[in-house]
Amino acid sequence: MAKRFINDRDSVVRDLMHGLSLNSSVVTLLDPESGSHVAVRTSVADGTQPRRVSVVSGGGSGHEPMAAGYVGEGMLTAAVAGEVFSSPSDTSILAMLESVVPCSTGILVIVMNYGGDKLNFGTAVRDLKRSHPRLPVKMMLVEDDVARQDESDRRGLAGTIFVLKVAGAAADEGKSLDEVATIARTAAKSVSTFGVALEPCTIPGHEPDTNRLTSDEIELGMGIHGEPGDKSYRIDRSQAQNFARRLVFEMCSRIDGALCGKDGLTTTCTGLAIMVNNLGSVPQSEMLIVCHAVSEFLYHGNGRVMNGNLHHVRFFSGSFLTSLQMNGVSITCLALPMDNGYMERLLLAETECEAWSKGFALQPPSRRRTIPRFLSSKQADTKKSYGGEQDGTGEASSDSNSKYGLNSRTEKYITVITESLLAKCDYLGSLDRLTGDGDIGDTVRKGCTRVHADLTHGRFTPAAGKPNVLFNMIANSASVSGGSIGALTRIFLEGMASSFQKQIEEGRTPSWRDAFVQGTHDVMEQGGANVGDRTLVDALKPAANVLATRNGTLSQAAHAAQVGCESTKSMAKAKFGRSKHVGSDVLLNQPDPGAVLVCVVMDAIVSAQNS
Known part of the structure; x- marks a missing residue:
C-alpha cells in the first residue's frame, strides 16, 4: 500500500477539510457531522456578507486547493468536496447551495466537465430552483482540456481556476448574475x-x-x-x-x-x-x-x-x-x-x-536584466590585469414486527444485498481501476455501510409498510457516496419509489416488478445509456425485461443480468464515464464494473429469496 500522511482512508476528506478551515477568519465549515464537506466564507457563516451574487463550485477531493481552497473574499462564496476523485452527492451540493441562499441575489455554479459532477450538481441545482423559484441560479461547465481530439468530450482542468477567479471578483464588485455569468463564459471559451x-x-x-x-x-x-x-x-x-x-x-x-x-x-x-x-x-x-x-x-x-x-x-x-x-x-x-x-x-x-x-x-x-557579479578588490585587480467519486418475493410487504421497525423479509433483503456488495468492493475497485478511475469500490463501500448503519439504528422505521417511503430513504442513504454510481443508484431507487407512490395512489397493490422497470427506465433516460454502451444498463435492462413479462422469475432475471454483463467483455469501446477514454486492449475480456455490480445485487436478491 502506498505510504501516505493520512489517519484513515475513510477520513481523508474530513481531515483535510478541518486543516483547510484552520484560518477561521476566512473559511468556516458546515458541521461535518451533517455528512457534507462544505466550506463557506466566514462572512457568510457570521451573517456579515453583503447580499450579492454568489459564485460556488466543487468536485471530488484529491485536487486541492481546488475547490475549497478558493473560498474567500474575491473568489468563491462556498465550495463542496466529494470523496477522493468522486463527485460530491447531490444532497451535499444542495446543502452548500442552501448555505449561501440568505446572502445571494443570484448563484452561479461553476463545474468542471465530468459525468458525476454534471449529474449531481445538475440535480442539486434543479432541487434548489424548485425550493427557491424566485432566486436566479445558473450552472456552467468548464471544458478546457485540449488533449483529446473530440471537442464534445473535453474535460475540465486547471483553466477552471482562471474562470473561478474572474467570476468571483466580478461578483464581489456587485455585478448582476447575468454579467458574472457572461464574464465567466467568456473566460471559459478563451482558455485551453x-x-x-x-x-x-x-x-x-x-x-x-x-x-x-x-x-x-x-x-x-x-x-x-x-x-x-x-x-x-x-x-x-x-x-x-x-x-x-x-x-x-x-x-x-x-x-x-x-x-x-x-x-x-x-x-x-x-x-x-x-x-x-x-x-x-x-x-x-x-x-x-x-x-x-x-x-x-x-x-x-x-x-x-x-x-x-x-x-x-x-x-x-x-x-x-x-x-x-x-x-x-x-x-x-x-x-x-x-x-x-x-x-x-x-x-x-x-x-x-x-x-x-x-x-x-x-x-x-x-x-530581463542581469548584473555583473560583485568582485573583491583582489578579483577586480585581477580582472583589470587580464581584462567575465426490496423486497424480492413478488409483492411489497406491509407487516412490521422486527427490532428495526421493518418486516423481517425486507430487513433480510437489505442486509443480504449490502453485505454481498461489501464483499465485492475490493474486486469492483480493482476492476474499475483497470477500466475507469477506480472509485466504484470505495463508493459502493461507503453507500452500503451507510444503508446498513441506518437499518441497524432503526432509521428506516418510519417507512414500515410504505415502500415508496422506504425506497426514497434508502436512496438518500446510498447516494451519500457521491460519484456517478451514487447518482445512478439514487435515480434507480427514487424511480422505484415514484412507481410505488403511483401504484398506491391508483389503489393498486404495490408491485416491485413495476417499480424495478420504472427505476431502470429512469436510469436510462437520465443517464443516457442504452444496451451496448458498456455500462450497468447492459445488465440492468435485460433483468428488467424479464421482470416486465410477469411470468419471469427472479432467477431468470439474475441470469439475464449475468448474460448482459458477460456481453460487456466483448465491447471494445465504452460510451459513458471515464471508461470511454480507455483503449480496447484494456476493455476487451473485462466486464463493466457497473454491470458486475448489478449482477451482485440480483444474485443477492435470489439468495435472500431462497434462504
Whole structure:
C-alpha cells in the first residue's frame, strides 16, 4: 500500500477539510457531522456578507486547493468536496447551495466537465430552483482540456481556476448574475489546457499502479483522475537532451492550435494569462525548468495566439489544481479579450485566498536584466590585469414486527444485498481501476455501510409498510457516496419509489416488478445509456425485461443480468464515464464494473429469496 500522511482512508476528506478551515477568519465549515464537506466564507457563516451574487463550485477531493481552497473574499462564496476523485452527492451540493441562499441575489455554479459532477450538481441545482423559484441560479461547465481530439468530450482542468477567479471578483464588485455569468463564459471559451504525466497518481489506501507507465514512458494528456491521455511516448535515452524543452514546446503548440481554432481569438486577443500548474509531486526545481521552457515558447515558438511578442503576458505558476501526488504538469493559456483590460483586472483583484497567486508580468528576454557579479578588490585587480467519486418475493410487504421497525423479509433483503456488495468492493475497485478511475469500490463501500448503519439504528422505521417511503430513504442513504454510481443508484431507487407512490395512489397493490422497470427506465433516460454502451444498463435492462413479462422469475432475471454483463467483455469501446477514454486492449475480456455490480445485487436478491 502506498505510504501516505493520512489517519484513515475513510477520513481523508474530513481531515483535510478541518486543516483547510484552520484560518477561521476566512473559511468556516458546515458541521461535518451533517455528512457534507462544505466550506463557506466566514462572512457568510457570521451573517456579515453583503447580499450579492454568489459564485460556488466543487468536485471530488484529491485536487486541492481546488475547490475549497478558493473560498474567500474575491473568489468563491462556498465550495463542496466529494470523496477522493468522486463527485460530491447531490444532497451535499444542495446543502452548500442552501448555505449561501440568505446572502445571494443570484448563484452561479461553476463545474468542471465530468459525468458525476454534471449529474449531481445538475440535480442539486434543479432541487434548489424548485425550493427557491424566485432566486436566479445558473450552472456552467468548464471544458478546457485540449488533449483529446473530440471537442464534445473535453474535460475540465486547471483553466477552471482562471474562470473561478474572474467570476468571483466580478461578483464581489456587485455585478448582476447575468454579467458574472457572461464574464465567466467568456473566460471559459478563451482558455485551453494541456497536461502531461511522468507517473500516475495513487488513491489513498490503494496500491500504486506500477504497470501504467514504465520508467522510460510518459503520457501526454493524462487526466486529473488518472484517465488515459492522448498517447504515451517512450523516452529515447539518446535524445534526453532538451527533453523538458521539447515536451513543453509540443504541449504549447497543441494549446496554440486549439486557441487558433476558437472563433476570433487570433484577432481579438489583447493579452495572455499563462498558468504552469504542478499536478502534485513535481519538484520545484523541475517546475522552474518547465516555466523557463514555456517562456521560451512564448518568445521563440512562433505561436499565432500564444505569443509573447504579440501580446503582453501575465505568468502564474504553482499548485492550483492537483491530482494527489501525480508527477506531472499542465499548461494553461487564457486569451484575454478586447475589454479595456477588465478581465485582467479581475485576475489581479485582491482575494483572501492564499491558494491564489497574482502571478507576475512576464518580460521578454531582451528586458530581463542581469548584473555583473560583485568582485573583491583582489578579483577586480585581477580582472583589470587580464581584462567575465426490496423486497424480492413478488409483492411489497406491509407487516412490521422486527427490532428495526421493518418486516423481517425486507430487513433480510437489505442486509443480504449490502453485505454481498461489501464483499465485492475490493474486486469492483480493482476492476474499475483497470477500466475507469477506480472509485466504484470505495463508493459502493461507503453507500452500503451507510444503508446498513441506518437499518441497524432503526432509521428506516418510519417507512414500515410504505415502500415508496422506504425506497426514497434508502436512496438518500446510498447516494451519500457521491460519484456517478451514487447518482445512478439514487435515480434507480427514487424511480422505484415514484412507481410505488403511483401504484398506491391508483389503489393498486404495490408491485416491485413495476417499480424495478420504472427505476431502470429512469436510469436510462437520465443517464443516457442504452444496451451496448458498456455500462450497468447492459445488465440492468435485460433483468428488467424479464421482470416486465410477469411470468419471469427472479432467477431468470439474475441470469439475464449475468448474460448482459458477460456481453460487456466483448465491447471494445465504452460510451459513458471515464471508461470511454480507455483503449480496447484494456476493455476487451473485462466486464463493466457497473454491470458486475448489478449482477451482485440480483444474485443477492435470489439468495435472500431462497434462504
